[in-house]
Amino acid sequence: xxxxxxxxxxxxFGSEPQKGVKLLEKVKNKEEIYEETGLTVAVQGASFEVNxxxxxxxxxxxxxxxxxxxxxxxxxxxxxxxxxxxxGVDILKMSKAExxxxxxxxxxxxxxxxxxxxxxxxxxxxxxxxxxxxMDKKVREERAMDALKQVGLEGWEKAYPDELxxxxxxxxxxxxxxxxxxxxxxxxxxxxxxxxxxxxxxxxELLKLQDRHxxxxxxxxxxxxxxxxxxxxxxxxxxxxxxxxxxxxDILQNPADDYVRxxxxxxxxxxxxxxxxIVRDTQPTVVWHTKAGSPRATLEMLSMKDREFAYVLDSExxxxxxxSSDSLREAIDQxxxxxxxxxxxxxxxxxxxxxxxxxxxxxxxSSHAWPIPVVNSDNKYRGVVSKNxxxxxxxxxEKGTFFEETTP
Numbered sequence: 001x002x003x004x005x006x007x008x009x010x011x012x013f014g015s016e017p018q019k020g021v022k023l024l025e026k027v028k029n030k031e032e033i034y035e036e037t038g039l040t041v042a043v044q045g046a047s048f049e050v051n052x053x054x055x056x057x058x059x060x061x062x063x064x065x066x067x068x069x070x071x072x073x074x075x076x077x078x079x080x081x082x083x084x085x086x087x088g089v090d091i092l093k094m095s096k097a098e099x100x101x102x103x104x105x106x107x108x109x110x111x112x113x114x115x116x117x118x119x120x121x122x123x124x125x126x127x128x129x130x131x132x133x134x135m136d137k138k139v140r141e142e143r144a145m146d147a148l149k150q151v152g153l154e155g156w157e158k159a160y161p162d163e164l165x166x167x168x169x170x171x172x173x174x175x176x177x178x179x180x181x182x183x184x185x186x187x188x189x190x191x192x193x194x195x196x197x198x199x200x201x202x203x204x205e206l207l208k209l210q211d212r213h214x215x216x217x218x219x220x221x222x223x224x225x226x227x228x229x230x231x232x233x234x235x236x237x238x239x240x241x242x243x244x245x246x247x248x249x250d251i252l253q254n255p256a257d258d259y260v261r262x263x264x265x266x267x268x269x270x271x272x273x274x275x276x277x278i279v280r281d282t283q284p285t286v287v288w289h290t291k292a293g294s295p296r297a298t299l300e301m302l303s304m305k306d307r308e309f310a311y312v313l314d315s316e317x318x319x320x321x322x323x324s325s326d327s328l329r330e331a332i333d334q335x336x337x338x339x340x341x342x343x344x345x346x347x348x349x350x351x352x353x354x355x356x357x358x359x360x361x362x363x364x365x366s367s368h369a370w371p372i373p374v375v376n377s378d379n380k381y382r383g384v385v386s387k388n389x390x391x392x393x394x395x396x397x398e399k400g401t402f403f404e405e406t407t408p
Contacts, residue, residue: 003052003184003216004073009082010046011068011240014039017080030240042068044240046082053214055206057227060237066220069237070186073218074107075099086184104133108182110173110190116161122148123157126175133180140179147175150209167198171205178209188220203230224263228272236260248272270394275361276354278393279374281383284310288320288341295339299328309370311381312341319381322349322370351375354382358390365390 012020020039023032030041043065050056058066071077073084075091084091091102108129116125124131127144135143148157151171161169170191177185191199207230210217221227227234228248235245236259244256252272255261284307286298302310302325312320323344331344351373352361364372371384 001052002049003087004050004218005083005085006049006073007047007083007085008045009043009069009072009084010041010080011043011065011072011077012039012041012080021081041240043072043079046237046242048235048242048245050216050218051232052216054232055210055217055219055230056233056235057219057221057231058235058237059221059224059227061222064237065240066222066237067188070188070218070220073184073186074103074109076109104129104180106182107184107186108177108180109186109188110177111188116169116172118161120160121157122153122159122161122164122172125161125172126157126179129176129180143181144175144179147179148172150178150212151175151205165198166194167201170194170198170202174202174205183216185215185217187217189222190219191226192221192223199226206230236263249274249277253277270358270362273358273393274354275352275356275358275372275374275385276376276382278358278389279354279383279385280389281381283307283371283384285381286310286312286323286341287315288312295323295328295331295335295341295344298323298341298344299325299332302328311373311384312345313381317380319351319373319375319379321345322373324370346370349373351379351381352385353377358385358393361385362390 010017010021010024012018014020014037016037017039019037020033020041023037024030024041024044028036030044033039033041046065046069058069060066068077072079073091075094079092082092086102086106091099094102117128120128123141123144126148127140130140130143145154145157148154151174153168153171153175156164156168161172164172170193174190191202194202203226206217209215219230231248233245233247234251236243236251236256238259244251244260246254249272251260252264255264284302284305286301298310302308309322309324311322314320321342323341324346327344327346331339331341335343348368349370350364352364352375354374354376361372365385365387371386373384374382376382
């Protein structure tokens with residue numbers, strides 16, 4: 001369900017911004033417009049949707065327009081033209097009073113700078129936005145205390161900012177944003193000033209908070225690892241334009257252009273790509289139940305197909321096990337004509353979920369001779385991930401291309 005819809009959004013800085021928009025529509029680029037008019041094009045024709053309850057990461061290099069974009073979503077920066085619809089209401093058409101109410105009740109913003117008041121306690125800082133809203137002291141302190149608990153700062157409410165580490169100060173900033181209980185949380189490079197370990201902690205904290213409350217979060221970042229780690233979907237910006245929007249997997253598989261491809265080059269795909277993204281249903285399967293399924297027939301089938309392994313399913317396509325030529329021969333030899341297919345199941349052959357990352361299944365792929373069976377949440381067989389396919393995926397990562405058709 002869409003929470004925010006951005007349509008054809010522009011921001012041109014200068015004395016006659018509409019002139020800049022018209023020149024853009026005439027296919028002039030931002031450099032030409034600046035040379036001709038002195039106008040600076042910050043965002044041009046941005047259009048995308050943000051779903052309710054997702055973490056939507058906007059990323060790009062310095063000067064790409066991402067911070068300008070997020071500030072237009074609550075009109076801290078006035079757009080030159082376009083629409084920003086929140087639950088179907090265009091905030092560009094709101095009166096001043098409506099906009100103030102929208103900022104105080106629907107959205108909250110967390111900046112890179114902690115911007116804490118040095119003379120106020122942690123609790124007072126967390127309650128600052130509620131105080132500006134005129135909320136009763138007892139009520140605002142209760143809400144601020146709850147927000148501090150959410151970010152793990154219970155017990156620090158009487159401390160002052162200079163007594164806190166950088167990471168703890170950022171938690172106070174996050175608590176201040178959460179205290180108003182916003183539907184939409186805008187975060188502009190919120191963790192970029194932190195050292196790597198604290199940054200990871202704060203990312204984990206954000207993900208935990210999201211599990212509990214499922215706010216709609218728009219997170220601005222220039223850090224690709226951060227975007228891949230926390231983003232449900234990512235928008236890539238370049239030169240004020242939104243180049244591509246999609247899940248990390250979507251963008252890795254189908255980069256829109258060379259800029260996006262270069263942006264993601266060098267990314268370790270094993271932490272981003274799931275087993276379901278590269279699964280192939282090309283291995284022999286056997287449908288089996290208690291009254292059917294012969295080791296001899298299965299062995300003959302493998303011999304005819306010149307394959308070593310078969311994947312055993314029931315009539316509903318539920319995965320049951322893996323058999324091999326060797327395990328089938330052993331079952332036949334030991335059964336004296338009475339062996340059943342389940343006697344040939346390879347005990348160590350376990351399935352993996354289609355949602356598991358390649359990083360999660362790497363140890364299985366590398367340590368077992370058989371391609372690893374992949375199932376969905378209902379344990380229905382999807383196919384396999386083989387060593388060959390796994391290595392080809394890694395090879396394409398090095399070249400910046402993914403998922404060309406292949407046979408494992």
